[in-house]
Amino acid sequence: MGPLVANGIISENTNLLLAFFIGIGFGFVLESSGFSSSRKLAGVFYGYDMVVLKVFFTAAITAMLGLLFMSLFGWVDLDQVYVNPLFLRSAIVGGVVMGAGFIMGGFCPGTGICGASIGKIDAILFSVGLFVGVYFFAFTYSWWEKLYKATPLGGKKVSDALGMSDGLFALVLILVAMGMFYAAEWAEKKFPREEY
Amino acid sequence: MAELTKKEKSKRYLNPYLGGVLLGLVLLSCNFISGRGLGASGAVKSVVGASIQAVDKKAADHSLFMAEFKEGHGDKPLKNWLVIEVLGVIVGAFISGAVWGRLKFRVEHSPKITSQKRLLFALIGGALFGFGAQLARGCTSGAALSGMAVLSLAGFVTMMAIFGTAFALAYFFRKLWI
Numbered sequence: 378m379g380p381l382v383a384n385g386i387i388s389e390n391t392n393l394l395l396a397f398f399i400g401i402g403f404g405f406v407l408e409s410s411g412f413s414s415s416r417k418l419a420g421v422f423y424g425y426d427m428v429v430l431k432v433f434f435t436a437a438i439t440a441m442l443g444l445l446f447m448s449l450f451g452w453v454d455l456d457q458v459y460v461n462p463l464f465l466r467s468a469i470v471g472g473v474v475m476g477a478g479f480i481m482g483g484f485c486p487g488t489g490i491c492g493a494s495i496g497k498i499d500a501i502l503f504s505v506g507l508f509v510g511v512y513f514f515a516f517t518y519s520w521w522e523k524l525y526k527a528t529p530l531g532g533k534k535v536s537d538a539l540g541m542s543d544g545l546f547a548l549v550l551i552l553v554a555m556g557m558f559y560a561a562e563w564a565e566k567k568f569p570r571e572e573y
Numbered sequence: 574m575a576e577l578t579k580k581e582k583s584k585r586y587l588n589p590y591l592g593g594v595l596l597g598l599v600l601l602s603c604n605f606i607s608g609r610g611l612g613a614s615g616a617v618k619s620v621v622g623a624s625i626q627a628v629d630k631k632a633a634d635h636s637l638f639m640a641e642f643k644e645g646h647g648d649k650p651l652k653n654w655l656v657i658e659v660l661g662v663i664v665g666a667f668i669s670g671a672v673w674g675r676l677k678f679r680v681e682h683s684p685k686i687t688s689q690k691r692l693l694f695a696l697i698g699g700a701l702f703g704f705g706a707q708l709a710r711g712c713t714s715g716a717a718l719s720g721m722a723v724l725s726l727a728g729f730v731t732m733m734a735i736f737g738t739a740f741a742l743a744y745f746f747r748k749l750w751i
Contacts, residue, residue: 379604379605379606380604380607380609381607381608382607382608392654393652393657395606396607396658396661397657397660398661399661400659400660400661400663401661401662401664403596403661403662403665404661404662404664404666404667405666405668405669406587406592406595406599406669407662407665407666408669408673408675409586409587409669409673410586411586411587413670413675415681416681416683417586419749420750421736422739422743422750425751427589428586431589431592431593432589432590432593432596434593435592435597436600437721438597439597439598439600440600440601440604441722441723441724443598444722444723452605453605455723457608458608458723459608459609460720460723460724460727461716461719461720461723461727461728462710463726463727463730464710464727465730467709467710469730470705470709471710471731471734472705472732472735472738473705473734473738474702474704475701475702475705475706475709475713475731475734476736476737476738476740476741476742477701477705478699478700478701478702478705479735479738479739480749481695481698481746482694482695482697482698483694483698483749484699484702485613485702485713485714485735486614486617486706486713486714487611487612487613488713489699490613490659490663491662494663494664494667495667495670495676496670496677496678497680497681498678498679498680498692499680499682499688502692502695503698503702505696505699506695506698507614507617507699507700507703507706508621509699509703510700510702510703510705510707511617511618511621511703511704511707513703513704514638514707515621515622515636515638515639515642518636521708522637524708525708530726532727533725534723535726535728537726538726543724546724
């Protein structure tokens with residue numbers, strides 16, 4: 378049955394129309410959760426506001442469990458769901474650069490766009506910065522091409538890499554997340570937030 | 574319950590665990606409908622590539638980046654799933670901001686720094702994030718969150734690199750936030 382577009386249940390144009398509504402849901406939930414505020418987002422790195430960790434991991438677990446159960450019931454064919462390929466070196470270097478951008482800018486691309494949508498001027502500047510960064514990459518691509526294409530490992534699953542079944546890995550991740558939620562609640566009490 | 578003041582209302586947010594479940598359901602329906610995850614930085618790439626193509630029609634002949642872009646995005650790079658999804662994100666965030674009374678032009682910054690400093694770091698941070706997302710083939714939404722939901726190793730590696738680095742650097746940039 379699913380994914381609907383891969384199995385011809387909906388057309389490519391319907392898929393694009395639905396992308397708009399999925400985006401509305403995405404933007405609405407991010408903004409309602411407080412992700413349009415750099416102050417709330419950066420809180421996760423100092424302990425005064427752990428909303429990023431709570432929302433991020435709850436969302437990852439919800440979607441992961443949903444997909445595993447839907448696959449179990451035969452509602453979705455996981456082989457037709459896109460698994461992003463791993464290029465180990467560029468994923469790490471790119472992630473490190475993004476982490477530096479996160480602590481300086483206080484947003485990530487999706488949340489920056491949300492902040493800009495409600496008039497946060499810092500988020501608008503962050504979004505302008507995104508374009509600067511991508512143009513820079515485009516014009517200097519020959520410098521990075523080797524790094525960009527190094528160590529291709531394909532669309533590998535973390536459960537396979539660890540030699541676990543998908544279900545067992547999901548259980549481990551849920552337990553880890555529970556531990557992190559507990560630590561997050563503790564941190565928010567220990568590092569109270571200064572209002573401004 | 575007493576009527577909330579405007580300021581109090583604008584500081585109210587969804588319970589984070591409820592927000593997380595809702596975000597997870599959006600991501601799940603996205604995978605069920607379109608067979609792919611959510612994203613953000615990919616839309617910026619499409620706009621950048623389309624703009625280069627518009628200025629220089631033969632860009633793909635002399636730029637490797639544009640040659641690979643054309644291969645991946647075809648002739649209509651703006652008629653793209655991620656571009657349309659991000660238009661939806663803008664609308665969705667705007668609706669939420671309107672519902673909670675948060676639509677306002679302002680610079681949010683710690684009282685310990687000037688708004689100029691906040692804006693400068695926002696711009697630098699955005700540039701780094703945009704660049705890093707190209708290298709890593711996706712950002713926090715496309716690579717990390719969506720990747721984790723499909724148990725992709727790339728998703729977990731990218732997530733740990735992003736959050737690990739930001740944690741490691743937090744001490745040096747603490748004046749921006751606390």
